[in-house]
Amino acid sequence: MVWWSIKDLSKADRSEIRMAMKHARYLLIIPIFSILLFSHYIRAIRWKLLIEPLGYSTKTSNAFFAVMIGYLTNLAVPRMGEVLKCTALARYEKTPVDKLIGTIILERIIDSLCLLIVFGITLAIQPDLYAELINALFHSSTGVETKKTSAYLILFIVAAIVILVIAAWMIFKKKNFNDLLVLLKKVTKSVWQGISAIQHLRKRRQFIILTIILWSIYLTGGYLGFQALQETESYGIKEAFTILSAGAIGMIVTPGGIGAYAILLEKSMQLYGLQKGVALAFGWIFWVAQTSVILIGGLFSFVAMPYFNKKKYEKT
Numbered sequence: 314m315v316w317w318s319i320k321d322l323s324k325a326d327r328s329e330i331r332m333a334m335k336h337a338r339y340l341l342i343i344p345i346f347s348i349l350l351f352s353h354y355i356r357a358i359r360w361k362l363l364i365e366p367l368g369y370s371t372k373t374s375n376a377f378f379a380v381m382i383g384y385l386t387n388l389a390v391p392r393m394g395e396v397l398k399c400t401a402l403a404r405y406e407k408t409p410v411d412k413l414i415g416t417i418i419l420e421r422i423i424d425s426l427c428l429l430i431v432f433g434i435t436l437a438i439q440p441d442l443y444a445e446l447i448n449a450l451f452h453s454s455t456g457v458e459t460k461k462t463s464a465y466l467i468l469f470i471v472a473a474i475v476i477l478v479i480a481a482w483m484i485f486k487k488k489n490f491n492d493l494l495v496l497l498k499k500v501t502k503s504v505w506q507g508i509s510a511i512q513h514l515r516k517r518r519q520f521i522i523l524t525i526i527l528w529s530i531y532l533t534g535g536y537l538g539f540q541a542l543q544e545t546e547s548y549g550i551k552e553a554f555t556i557l558s559a560g561a562i563g564m565i566v567t568p569g570g571i572g573a574y575a576i577l578l579e580k581s582m583q584l585y586g587l588q589k590g591v592a593l594a595f596g597w598i599f600w601v602a603q604t605s606v607i608l609i610g611g612l613f614s615f616v617a618m619p620y621f622n623k624k625k626y627e628k629t
Contacts, residue, residue, distance in 0.1 A: 337541050337542055337594075337598065338540065338541050338542075339541075341537060341538075341540055341541045342541075342602060344537060345534055345537050345538060345541075345602050346602060346605065346606055348530055348533060348534050348537065349530075349534055349602065349603055349606045350606050350610060351530060352527055352530040352531060352534070353377065353380055353381060353384070353606070353610065354377055355523055355526055355527045355530065356380055356527060357373060357376040357377035357379075357380045358373060358376070358523060359420075359520060359523045359524065359527065360376050360380065360416065360420065361373060361376050362514060362516050362519065362520045362523070363416040363419060363420060363514070363520075364376075364408065364413070364416055365514075365515060365516075366514055366515065367408070367412050367416070369406065369407075369408045371402065371406050371408065372406070374621060375402055375405050375406055375618065375622070376402065377614070378401070378614035378617055378618035378621075379398045379399075379401045379402040379614075379618070380398060381607070381610040381611045381613070381614040382394070382397060382398060382401050382611055382614050382615060382618070383395060383397055383398025383401075384607045384610075384611055385607055385608065385610075385611025385612065385614075385615070386398075386611075388604070388607060388608075388611075395414070395417050396410075396414070398417070399413035399414050399417060401618060405618065405622045411499075411500050423524065427524060427528055428558075428561055431528065431554065431557055431558055431561070432558055434554055435554040435555060435557075435558045438551055438554065439551060439554075439555065442555060442584065479493065531557055532550075532553050532554065532557055533553075535552075535553040535556045535557050535560070535599075536549070536550065536553040538556075538595070538598070538599050538602070539552065539553070541595075541598060542591065542594070542595055542598075544587060544588070544591045544595075545582070545587065545591075545595055548585065552582075552585060555581050555584075555585075556578055556581055556582070556599070559577040559578055559580075559581040560574055560577065560578060560599070562577060563575075563576070563577040563578070563600075574596065574599075574600045574603075575593060575596035575597045575600050576596070577596070578592070578595060578596030578599060578600075579592040579593040579595070579596045580592075582595055582596070
């Protein structure tokens, strides 16, 4: 995906990238970094609200550390971060992993609904945007076939890993298919308890407010990102909705959005008349900012989580 985003760059495009990077306002990285980090903190508080109906009290710091560890893991292994996120929190908060996975599923459903709302708003204020973006992305059949092949390959690898893990568990634990079915029923029940936690949410208003704040932060981050380059500083809320929509898709398509995020932002910005080189530079700057937050915050959390909890146990 990285190669795909730079393979067709001409000398003029490369020159535009160099000029854009040369005159970029790098001091804006600090507020953008802070805003993005704060969004992860808000997500941790919101996750706590989903866990409370299950009868478990969770420290905000541990929830935040677990969120960052999950994001960091997802950079290397897609979706594995969700499992590790739950495992890390369960280790220090004594909360069942399977029930936590239920809350993660619920959280993803809510985020998907929010993303649909963002898509709807974007489409309402720019009716022809998605048609133009799809046309710009898939003007050649080769790209489409490559994307399909990659998707099928990832699906096959994930399915193979799941089958191997199940087979290894059955062999080493000397289990049969009936034991597997009993385990699946137990896990399904616990996951459903996590999903149904929304019915018993005691602080629904606070949860809704935090969700609005979370997505407003994402939108604000994009708006601030426009101020980083002279060529994009005139863009406003309309364009911010566009890159929020496109960026969200980029993060889903590839691990950590590498390559895909920059391509989608590049194509989106070109629809507003931005030169290809500058548009790609903007996409990569924004991706680097988000990834840096995850790398720094995630690595810190890997060290901080056991350290702070060790101090807690020593005091006890």
